[in-house]
Amino acid sequence: MFFKLYDKQIEVMRLKALESRVPTHHPKKEMVVRDLKKKKSEVAGEKELDYPLGFLDSEKYLILHNIRLKDENGYFQIDTLVLASKFYLILEVKNWQGTVIFDDNGQVIRKRSNEEEEGFPNPIPQVKTQTFRLRKWLRKHSFPEMEIESFIVIAFPSTIVKSAHPGTRIPEQVILNNQIHFKILELEKKPYNHQTSIAILREVAQKLLEQHTPTKSNLLQKYRLDHSELIKGVFCPECQFIPMIRSKYKWTCTKCGAFSRCAHRAALEDYQLLIGNTITNKQAREFLLVESPYAAKRILQSENLIQIGNKKGRIYRFADKNPNSPLKLK
Ligand SMILES: [Zn+2]
Numbered sequence: 001m002f003f004k005l006y007d008k009q010i011e012v013m014r015l016k017a018l019e020s021r022v023p024t025h026h027p028k029k030e031m032v033v034r035d036l037k038k039k040k041s042e043v044a045g046e047k048e049l050d051y052p053l054g055f056l057d058s059e060k061y062l063i064l065h066n067i068r069l070k071d072e073n074g075y076f077q078i079d080t081l082v083l084a085s086k087f088y089l090i091l092e093v094k095n096w097q098g099t100v101i102f103d104d105n106g107q108v109i110r111k112r113s114n115e116e117e118e119g120f121p122n123p124i125p126q127v128k129t130q131t132f133r134l135r136k137w138l139r140k141h142s143f144p145e146m147e148i149e150s151f152i153v154i155a156f157p158s159t160i161v162k163s164a165h166p167g168t169r170i171p172e173q174v175i176l177n178n179q180i181h182f183k184i185l186e187l188e189k190k191p192y193n194h195q196t197s198i199a200i201l202r203e204v205a206q207k208l209l210e211q212h213t214p215t216k217s218n219l220l221q222k223y224r225l226d227h228s229e230l231i232k233g234v235f236c237p238e239c240q241f242i243p244m245i246r247s248k249y250k251w252t253c254t255k256c257g258a259f260s261r262c263a264h265r266a267a268l269e270d271y272q273l274l275i276g277n278t279i280t281n282k283q284a285r286e287f288l289l290v291e292s293p294y295a296a297k298r299i300l301q302s303e304n305l306i307q308i309g310n311k312k313g314r315i316y317r318f319a320d321k322n323p324n325s326p327l328k329l330k
Helices: 008-021 029-053 123-140 177-189 198-211 264-274 281-288 293-302
Strands: 002-004 062-071 074-083 087-094 099-102 108-111 117-120 147-154 160-163 174-176 245-247 250-252 278-280 306-308 315-317
Touching: 008 029, 008 264, 029 074, 029 087, 029 177, 062 123, 062 198, 074 123, 074 198, 087 123, 087 177, 123 147, 147 177, 174 177, 264 278, 264 281, 278 281, 281 293
Parallel strands: 002 062, 087 147, 099 160, 147 174
Antiparallel strands: 062 074, 074 087, 099 108, 108 117, 245 250, 278 315, 306 315
């Protein structure tokens, strides 16, 4: 059984919207572009992991993705947690691509095809810390003692994992994505001191779902950007020029001459992803670069939004993209 606590795809959508609306020479542009690339790779890595985990018996294993919990030291995150009757298993997913080299100190160097090198800290202490914090969390919530196993999973099977010297060993906990299923079956054969019931596993999962705290999704706050710094207007769906001009119920591109009746839809989506779930007529005019309140009203009313209030004070509400309501186990 899979429980995705937080869908990273929405973060990709938010970053894409931001990337398109931060001007090219803005000092934050580079950071946004880099973070978008990283987030896309995380989503791809997560998809790679779902495949081998899909082979596990859904009656016996509970699988939780992207858990973020709070303890006295702040927040800690677990990419994937597998709950089984004899052990809990933390999977720390690494989206490393190209060639990955483990050196004598456990440091990791990634070499890309363009010979660019990038260093990463030893992942073993990282999962040890997660294990320690999870164990403490379980104790705090009075759950029975269980063995906690962990693997560092290289998400992409095409990644080459090497040691720096013939004598250097790659840590046993480091596995390739396509080994997960077999590694879990191996764990099943190990003798463990504790065993628990599926009912308890469900209680643990339910508690994790309740205590999960999603990261702040307001990107403007995160990057310390002001609303006024964003590019406003409607992008041309044909040539990406911005802004299109609104007249006679349609949008016209002054660059390529294309016209569209619904090009504002993508802009409203950007607004929702970056600014919030509600919009007023004035906010719509400012964001879409429309002068006429009547035109803005027509646009908003054509979009099937929930309307709250009357006349001047009217607020339009978008349908929620990422309902973070606590999930219930059935
Ligand atoms: Zn155009």
